[in-house]
Amino acid sequence: MSTVADNLSTTPTEAFVEQPQNFGLGDVPSPAQYDNTTNVVCGYCSTGCGLNVHLKNSQAIGLSPTQDYPVNLGMACPKGWEALTPLYSNDRATKPLLRNANGKLEAVDWDMAMQVFTLRLKAIQDKNGKDSVAWLGTGQIVTEEMAYLGALAKFGMGIVHGDSNTRQCMATSAVAYKQSFGFDAPPYTYKDFEESDVLIFIGSNLCIAHPILWQRVLRNPHQPEIVVIDPRKTETAMGATQHYAIQPKSDLTFLYGIAKLLIENGWIDPSYISEHTNAYEAFVAFVQPFSSQMVAAASGISAERLLQLARLIGEGKRVSFWWTMGVNQGHESTRTAQAIINLALMTGNMGRPGTGANSVTGQCNAMGSRLFSNTSNLLGGRDFLNAADREQVARILHLDPALIPDQNSWTYDQIVSGIENDKIKGLWIIATNSSHSWIHQNDFNKLLQKLDFLVVQDIYHTTETAQHADLFLPAAAWGEKEGTFINSERRFGLVKRVSKSPGEALSDFNIFKLIGHYWGCAHLFSHWTSPERVFQILKELSRGQPCDFSGIEDYRAIDEAGGIQWPFTESSKFEVQSLKFEEASAQDNLKPQTSNFKLRQERRLFEDGKFFHTDGKARFIFEQPRPMPEPPCQQFPFVLMTGRGTSAQWHTQTRTGKSEILRRLYPANIYVELNPADAERLQIGPNDRVQISSRRGRVEAYAFITYTIQSGQAFIPMHYPAVNRLTFPAFDPYSRQPSYKACAVDISRLDRKPKPRS
Numbered sequence: 001m002s003t004v005a006d007n008l009s010t011t012p013t014e015a016f017v018e019q020p021q022n023f024g025l026g027d028v029p030s031p032a033q034y035d036n037t038t039n040v041v042c043g044y045c046s047t048g049c050g051l052n053v054h055l056k057n058s059q060a061i062g063l064s065p066t067q068d069y070p071v072n073l074g075m076a077c078p079k080g081w082e083a084l085t086p087l088y089s090n091d092r093a094t095k096p097l098l099r100n101a102n103g104k105l106e107a108v109d110w111d112m113a114m115q116v117f118t119l120r121l122k123a124i125q126d127k128n129g130k131d132s133v134a135w136l137g138t139g140q141i142v143t144e145e146m147a148y149l150g151a152l153a154k155f156g157m158g159i160v161h162g163d164s165n166t167r168q169c170m171a172t173s174a175v176a177y178k179q180s181f182g183f184d185a186p187p188y189t190y191k192d193f194e195e196s197d198v199l200i201f202i203g204s205n206l207c208i209a210h211p212i213l214w215q216r217v218l219r220n221p222h223q224p225e226i227v228v229i230d231p232r233k234t235e236t237a238m239g240a241t242q243h244y245a246i247q248p249k250s251d252l253t254f255l256y257g258i259a260k261l262l263i264e265n266g267w268i269d270p271s272y273i274s275e276h277t278n279a280y281e282a283f284v285a286f287v288q289p290f291s292s293q294m295v296a297a298a299s300g301i302s303a304e305r306l307l308q309l310a311r312l313i314g315e316g317k318r319v320s321f322w323w324t325m326g327v328n329q330g331h332e333s334t335r336t337a338q339a340i341i342n343l344a345l346m347t348g349n350m351g352r353p354g355t356g357a358n359s360v361t362g363q364c365n366a367m368g369s370r371l372f373s374n375t376s377n378l379l380g381g382r383d384f385l386n387a388a389d390r391e392q393v394a395r396i397l398h399l400d401p402a403l404i405p406d407q408n409s410w411t412y413d414q415i416v417s418g419i420e421n422d423k424i425k426g427l428w429i430i431a432t433n434s435s436h437s438w439i440h441q442n443d444f445n446k447l448l449q450k451l452d453f454l455v456v457q458d459i460y461h462t463t464e465t466a467q468h469a470d471l472f473l474p475a476a477a478w479g480e481k482e483g484t485f486i487n488s489e490r491r492f493g494l495v496k497r498v499s500k501s502p503g504e505a506l507s508d509f510n511i512f513k514l515i516g517h518y519w520g521c522a523h524l525f526s527h528w529t530s531p532e533r534v535f536q537i538l539k540e541l542s543r544g545q546p547c548d549f550s551g552i553e554d555y556r557a558i559d560e561a562g563g564i565q566w567p568f569t570e571s572s573k574f575e576v577q578s579l580k581f582e583e584a585s586a587q588d589n590l591k592p593q594t595s596n597f598k599l600r601q602e603r604r605l606f607e608d609g610k611f612f613h614t615d616g617k618a619r620f621i622f623e624q625p626r627p628m629p630e631p632p633c634q635q636f637p638f639v640l641m642t643g644r645g646t647s648a649q650w651h652t653q654t655r656t657g658k659s660e661i662l663r664r665l666y667p668a669n670i671y672v673e674l675n676p677a678d679a680e681r682l683q684i685g686p687n688d689r690v691q692i693s694s695r696r697g698r699v700e701a702y703a704f705i706t707y708t709i710q711s712g713q714a715f716i717p718m719h720y721p722a723v724n725r726l727t728f729p730a731f732d733p734y735s736r737q738p739s740y741k742a743c744a745v746d747i748s749r750l751d752r753k754p755k756p757r758s
Contacts, residue, residue: 041493043478048487094503142483150374182612203326257295267314269348318354645717
C-alpha cells in the first residue's frame, strides 16, 4: 500500500529540513491551509481513536478527530489533539550515539553503531551463553515491528529471554482471560458502554485514563447505574451513581463476598452456569466463609451496602464489569481479575450487548504485544512448550523448527533479577523508559551499572533510560512510519507515515532489518520486506487461532472499514460485503450519522456461549486472598497508591512533556494527596513541601489536601520521575505484573521556606 508520504526521502542521513506548523489544542487548520487529509489511529492509549491528519506538501501540519470513526465518533482527548507536537521536539534523537572512553555519548554513523551492537552482544553470548543477553520491548510500536523484534531476537539472534513493558500494564488480564476463557480474549465492543443498564468499574479511573471511553459511557441512553469500586474518590467516582471506597487491596475479598451474596439470594443464572462453565460447585463451596461481616471488616464497606451492590448486579438486565490498572497492578491481580470474570459468568452477563468481564487495555498496542511480540507467547497466542505449535510456526515462517526455543522466556522482573544474579550481561531496551517506570527505581538503575553492555533504542536521547546507554539507536516515532495497532476492543487500526523522521532516525522496522543484516541472519527474514508484507505473514500465523484475522485483505481494507476487530476470518469478509450492499440499497433512507457502514461493525465474543477451552466452557478460578506484601506499620503508617494524574499526562511523560499545552493542564511539580485529618495531625498545610519515605527511598513533593483520599492513605500520580523510588517490588505469581498500587510510607512536613518579600 502506498502511503501519503511516499515522496518523502527514506535516506537515513537526510537532515530534517523544515518544522511543520504546530497547531495547538482545538486549533484546526482551515481547508485552504492543507492539500490533503488522511485518517490514522492515535498512538497514545489503547482506546485507538481515529484522527484526521491534515497535510501540506505531504507533511503533517495539523489534525482533528475523525467524525465517523467507530471508536471516538469525532471526539479526541488532549493527548490526541497534541499528538503531532512531540514529533518536532528539539531533543529528538537524530544520530546513533556511542559512549566513548571518557564516558560521554558521541555521535557515530549507522555502520559503526551496527558493528558495535553486533560485536559486543555476540562477545557476551560467546563468553556467557546465548541466554546472557535479553531485551525489553514495548506496547508502543506497531504490531509488525513487535513481531519482527521477537522473531529476530529469538529465531535469528538466539536470545532466549525477552519481555515487553506490557508486563507492567496488561499481563494480568492476558493471563486471567487465558486461564478462564482458554485464550487472551477481551470479549467486548465499545458499544457495550452505551448498552448496559449497570456499569461497574473496579480500579478504573476511566474518566482520566481513557476519557473518550468515558464519553461513550455518558452517551448511554438507559440512565444506567454507574458503580465505582476504588479506594479514592476519583474523577470517575465523582461521576458515578455509587462509589464503594474499599480499603486498598481488599478487592479480592470484597468480590468473593459479593459472589456469596449473589448465590445466597438466587441472583444467578443456573442455565448459563450449567451449559457454559466448569467448577461452579467448587466455587460455591469456596466462597461460603466470606460472610458479609468478614468482608465488611476487610473492605470497610458495610454489610448493608454489600447487599445493595449484590442486588444491583443480580437484578440488572445488562451488567458490564470493567477494570484497569487498579486491578492489574496488584500482588494477587490475576485472581482478582478472575473474581470479576466469575461474577459475569455466574450471572450470565457474557456475550450479550451491554455485558461482559472487560479489561480496558493501557498502551496503544498492548494487545498487539500480547499476541505477536513473541515474548511470553509464541506468535499468535501459541505456546513455546508445545512442539506442534513450534512446528506450525516454523512451517509458516519457512524456518528450521530447531531455531524456535522450546522454553519460555523470563518475564520482565526475572530479567531484572537475572542482571542482579550475573546471569544477564547484555540488555537491549526498545521504546520504553524503564529507568522511570520500573518498580523500585533506585535498585533498577543501580543494576543497569552491572551490565557489560546496554543498548537503548528510542525517539528521544534524553529519557532517563537513555542516559545509562552504552549505545543509543535513534528511532522514528508514530506518524513517521506505518503499521497497525490493536486496541482494547480487538480492533486493528492503521498507522501511516505522515511526517519525516528527523536526521538519521530510522523506523524500528528498518533498525531490526539492519540488525539482521549485520548479525548475519537476514536470510531468515527475506520475506519480511515491509510492514505490510509482515502483516500478511501475521495473517497466516493467526489463521485457525481465536485471534484469526485472515479475512482482512490488506491495509487498505482496514483503512476503508474504519478499523476491523478480530476475529475476522475469510468468511467474515462476506459480512462486510453484505453491510455495504445493504447500505447502498437503502442509502436514500438513512440518516447521515448512521449511513456509514463503519459504525455498524460492532463485534463481541462468546455470543454463542462457546469459549476457547477444549470443552467449549469457561472456568471458575479462585484462590484464598493473601495479605498485602508491605502493610503499613508504626514506622511507615501510610498506604501509598499511584495512578493516572490527568488526561493530559501519559506514562513517563516522554512525549506529553514535550507539549507546552499539555504541560499547562497538569501540575508541573510532583504532589501527594492527603486527607485533611492526616494533614492536620501532621501540621501540613496546602502546598507545603513534604517528604514521603519508604524502605527504598525518599521523595519530596507538595501537599494537596483533599477529601478524595481516605485517612491513612496517600496518592501520587505515576507520571513524575521520582515516584518509583518508593514502590515495593511485589509481583503477582501468575502474571508477574508489578504491584504499583500499594506500599508503606511515612510522610512528614519539611521546614517551610520563608515567603519572599514583596
